[in-house]
Amino acid sequence: MQQQSISDFDNLEQEHQLIDQVNQKSKSAKFKQYKQGQYYGDIQNNVRHGYGLMTYQVRYYIGFWKNDKKQGFGKEVLDKGDSYEGQFDEGKPHGEGTLETENGIYSGQWVQGIKQGYGKWRGKNNEIYAGEWKFNKANGYGRYDYQDGGWYEGEFKNYLKYGKGKESYANGDFYDGDFINDKPDGFGVYRWSDGSSYHGTFCSGVRHGKGYWLKNEDSQNYESYDGQYVNDLKQGCGVYRWSSGNVYEGEFFNDHRHGFGEMRWADGSYYKGQFHNGQMCGEGELKRNNKPIIHGYFDNNKLVKEQNQKSIPNTINQSQNNSFDGKRNYYSLQQSFNQNQNAQRHQKSHFKSESIEPISKQTKRNCNTSLDDNQIQQHQNKFKISIDFDDHQGFSTQQKFKTISTTNRPFQAQQEGLLQVTNRAQSTKKVIIESVKFKRSQNSFRLQSLNQSTRQTQNSLPKQSIN
Numbered sequence: 001m002q003q004q005s006i007s008d009f010d011n012l013e014q015e016h017q018l019i020d021q022v023n024q025k026s027k028s029a030k031f032k033q034y035k036q037g038q039y040y041g042d043i044q045n046n047v048r049h050g051y052g053l054m055t056y057q058v059r060y061y062i063g064f065w066k067n068d069k070k071q072g073f074g075k076e077v078l079d080k081g082d083s084y085e086g087q088f089d090e091g092k093p094h095g096e097g098t099l100e101t102e103n104g105i106y107s108g109q110w111v112q113g114i115k116q117g118y119g120k121w122r123g124k125n126n127e128i129y130a131g132e133w134k135f136n137k138a139n140g141y142g143r144y145d146y147q148d149g150g151w152y153e154g155e156f157k158n159y160l161k162y163g164k165g166k167e168s169y170a171n172g173d174f175y176d177g178d179f180i181n182d183k184p185d186g187f188g189v190y191r192w193s194d195g196s197s198y199h200g201t202f203c204s205g206v207r208h209g210k211g212y213w214l215k216n217e218d219s220q221n222y223e224s225y226d227g228q229y230v231n232d233l234k235q236g237c238g239v240y241r242w243s244s245g246n247v248y249e250g251e252f253f254n255d256h257r258h259g260f261g262e263m264r265w266a267d268g269s270y271y272k273g274q275f276h277n278g279q280m281c282g283e284g285e286l287k288r289n290n291k292p293i294i295h296g297y298f299d300n301n302k303l304v305k306e307q308n309q310k311s312i313p314n315t316i317n318q319s320q321n322n323s324f325d326g327k328r329n330y331y332s333l334q335q336s337f338n339q340n341q342n343a344q345r346h347q348k349s350h351f352k353s354e355s356i357e358p359i360s361k362q363t364k365r366n367c368n369t370s371l372d373d374n375q376i377q378q379h380q381n382k383f384k385i386s387i388d389f390d391d392h393q394g395f396s397t398q399q400k401f402k403t404i405s406t407t408n409r410p411f412q413a414q415q416e417g418l419l420q421v422t423n424r425a426q427s428t429k430k431v432i433i434e435s436v437k438f439k440r441s442q443n444s445f446r447l448q449s450l451n452q453s454t455r456q457t458q459n460s461l462p463k464q465s466i467n
Contacts, residue, residue: 018053018062025051041065063088086110108133123147131156146170154179177202206232216243227252250275273298 022029022041029052032039041052047068048054054061063074070076070088077083086097092113093099099106099115108119115137120130131142138144143153154165161167161179168174177188183205184190190207191197200211207213207229216222227238234240234252241247250261256278257263263280264270273284280286280298287293296306 015055018055018060021062022051022053180204200229208232271298 019040026042028043029041030043032043032048034054037054037056039048039052039054041048042050042065043052044050048065049067051064052062059077059079061070061074061076063070063076064072066072069091071090072088073086074088075083075085080102082099082101084093084097084099086093087095087110089095089112093110094112095110096108097110102124104121104123106115106119106121108115108121109117111117114135115133116135117133118131119133120128121138122128125147127147128145129138129142131138132140134140138156138159140156141154142156143151144156145151148170150168150170152161152165152167154161154167155163157163160182162181163179164177165179166174166176172193174191175184175188177184177190178186180186181204184202185204186202187200188202189197189199190202195217196213196215197217198207198211198213200207200213201209203209208231209229210227211229213225214222215224221243223240223242225234225238225240227234227240228236230236233255235254236252237250238252239247239249240257245266247264248257248261249264250257251259253259257275258277259275260273261275262270262272263275267289269286269288271280271284271286273280274282276282280301282298283296284298285293285295286298286303294303294306295308296303298304
């Protein structure tokens with residue numbers, strides 16, 4: 001068969017090679033002109049049917065056709081040099097096929113032009129993903145190998161690590177647990193390359209919630225912290241143990257001993273009282289070995305004013321009751337977390353009061369009578385707050401009530417940034433509380449802002465810090 005030329009195709013040398021390929025598989029190849037290009041190959045009933053070549057100015061398809069559509073095995077080269085070679089059905093990639101682009105190569109299953117099923121992708125920097133695909137994205141179970149030597153194996157959602165998984169980092173760190181939006185989120189175990197580990201909850205890639213940090217696996221020589229974290233810092237109630245035998249049990253803030261706590265030294269000495277930024281500061285009592293107890297005020301770890309004996313509250317027992325005992329309590333923590341996982345994920349988003357109403361309105365409703373001027377004046381600025389909160393200290397989860405006054409200074413301070421007071425008709429005020437957790441502290445309530453929407457995480461890898 002005499003070789004001919006297709007005028008629309010720019011690369012003549014490549015054009016001749018493709019025409020020769022068609023001639024080898026077809027004995028009745030014909031030319032046919034289309035508006036978008038020109039066809040050379042088998043024609044049946046005046047449509048493309050059989051083996052043929054369809055060329056455009058800078059792209060082409062060569063392969064099998066059926067009723068004027070790509071059907072069966074073929075190769076298509078696109079405008080920007082991208083190419084697909086594999087099975088077609090009704091004109092679209094369907095079945096096994098390989099797509100090469102400037103960003104990488106995908107080889108795997110297709111469904112009507114969409115990457116769907118099992119496939120393997122290799123990027124231009126030799127990063128590799130092998131696993132399940134859905135709607136053109138990594139969805140399901142798979143493994144991703146990074147160019148720096150790290151890897152992740154587990155569940156994906158729209159290219160992001162989402163669900164259960166394990167990740168090995170290039171620096172030697174390792175994480176096994178829950179992921180959300182490509183970051184550790186939920187319950188997990190993080191191990192640093194130096195042998196330290198953390199068992200507990202995460203939020204947006206950092207330690208957040210209840211957890212147990214261990215510096216050394218050696219039970220005879222280790223440091224540990226068992227307690228609460230906020231934004232990767234020790235904050236709340238916890239117990240810190242040093243390898244020397246010293247123990248601190250109490251409150252933390254911004255990674256420091258801060259608030260009420262008890263420091264016990266290995267020689268039997270102890271301090272029980274207030275701390276500020278890691279130092280004894282405020283009212284407290286100090287007992288040194290074989291010496292009388294000293295009561296007074298402390299500043300920067302020094303006694304500045306001694307006073308007569310005064311009752312100091314007992315040491316906070318929250319962390320002691322829930323403290324870890326090596327790896328045994330790690331499993332109990334994991335079990336407890338799994339039972340309440342859905343509730344915790346909802347709570348860390350926002351907290352709302354169920355209702356807040358004026359005391360005068362409640363009194364009027366309960367008495368079913370009108371109030372006189374003295375009663376109205378008495379209850380004018382007082383409100384009853386009904387709140388739902390998750391009580392980690394062993395109290396039953398139910399509605400708690402607190403009466404506050406809008407005229408006292410503590411409430412006005414709490415309002416700032418937390419409460420919005422809106423005047424309504426008939427002297428009714430409605431108070432809306434957002435991003436607030438009501439936390440029980442001894443016999444009173446304390447407000448603590450937990451607005452995580454403005455928190456920005458600079459590093460998805462948790463950091464270590466030691467008091």
